[in-house]
Amino acid sequence: MRTLAEPPGTCQLGVPRARRSDQPDKPGTPKTRRHSNDNWGVSGHRFYQDLAPWWPLISRVDDYAAEAGFAATLLRDANTVLELGSGGGHNAVHLKEHFALTLVDLEPDMLAESRKINPELTHIQGDMRTVRLGEQFDAVFVHDAIDYMTTEAHLRQALETAFVHTKPGGSALFVPDATAESFRPETDHGGVDGADGRAARYLSWSYDPDPDDTTTLTEYAFLLRDADGRTTAVHETHETGLYPTATWLRLLRETGFVARAVIEETDEDRPPRTLLVGLSPDGR
Structure with a gap:
């Protein structure tokens, strides 16, 4: 399935909501945090809320292997990676073989599904437009959850979030399902x-x-x-x-990235996606 990931920075569906603990984490224990400035469960999609436990039967983990593998080649110089809009954690299953991952998603129910298959990873509940973690990563990865940015203003906010979390010299990778040039019904x-x-x-x-x-x-x-x-x-x-590639590149540059577009290499029976890469300048 070509999943449409999540809304303003998320994925979607129902399970007990994650709570932030006031107690310090035990050494080696994966953390679940809730970013206090975000609006929770605002997607309005049952797909990512009360239907979340069905996610593994709708969008299989194995279906993400090829895409995640290609993304890993573009992020290969990174050690630490922040994934925004991580959803049910299906990309993370494959990417964690290469990187130390931190996962952020809007919907607590999707995070609950992700924790079942990625229990060792840190999960943080947050909106990709506004979340601020107070730390930076070698790379930021945003899969098709970015598709839920339905206005240019929201897309700019998500790009700014990626920029502030990317170390100087690091990179951000965005994987929309389609651009205006490639979209087909x-x-x-x-x-x-x-x-x-x-x-x-x-x-x-x-x-x-x-x-x-x-x-x-x-x-x-x-x-x-x-x-x-x-x-x-x-x-x-x-x-x-849905935005033209030129709009993506312009917004990335206005945010502070050095931007380029990359055509996906895929053996799947579908048109290749256009991926957007933002490089964070050294010494910024």
């Missing part, structure tokens, strides 16, 4: 059966109702079958941002 479907007796299937339909604005729509239909055989149907509409 499409339908997709998938889903798998789980070992616990549950099963999920989905249909997605992406289109651009107004080519003159900066957004597109994706209609999602989910069929979710519980282990006892009960089946639930869910429909959602997701609005996502």
Whole structure:
């Protein structure tokens, strides 16, 4: 599945909400933190909230291996990496083989899913537009959660967040699903059966109702079958941002990065994505 990641800096769905502990973390214990200046659960998408436990059956971890592998080649000089909009942690499963990762996502329910498969990593609840961790990383990685920046102002905020968390000489990598040049209407479907007796299937339909604005729509239909055989149907509409490559490069440069576009190398049966790379100048 070509996931549409998360809204203003996130991923989406339901599980107990992470709480920030007032007690110091034990040595070697992964941390879960909540950034106090953010708005929680504002995506409005059940997909990332109460339906989150279905995520592994809708978007399989293995489906991220190739994309994460290519991203790792662009981040290869990094040791520490911050992922904004980390969602269910499926990219992190592959990237943590190469880097020390810190994960940030808007939705506590998606973070709960990520902790199941990445228990050793630090998870922080935060909005990619506003979160400030007070530390910098060798690189910042933002997968298709960036698609939920539906205005240029919000996209600029997310780029600024990446910039302030990137060490001088480091880099930031952004992986939107499409740019204005590459977007095409499409339908997709998938889903798998789980070992616990549950099963999920989905249909997605992406289109651009107004080519003159900066957004597109994706209609999602989910069929979710519980282990006892009960089946639930869910429909959602997701609005996502769409920008020309030139806009990406301009905003990256205005933020302070040295910017370039890279065409993805992929063996998957789809057009390659345009990835955006921002280099943070030395001595800034």
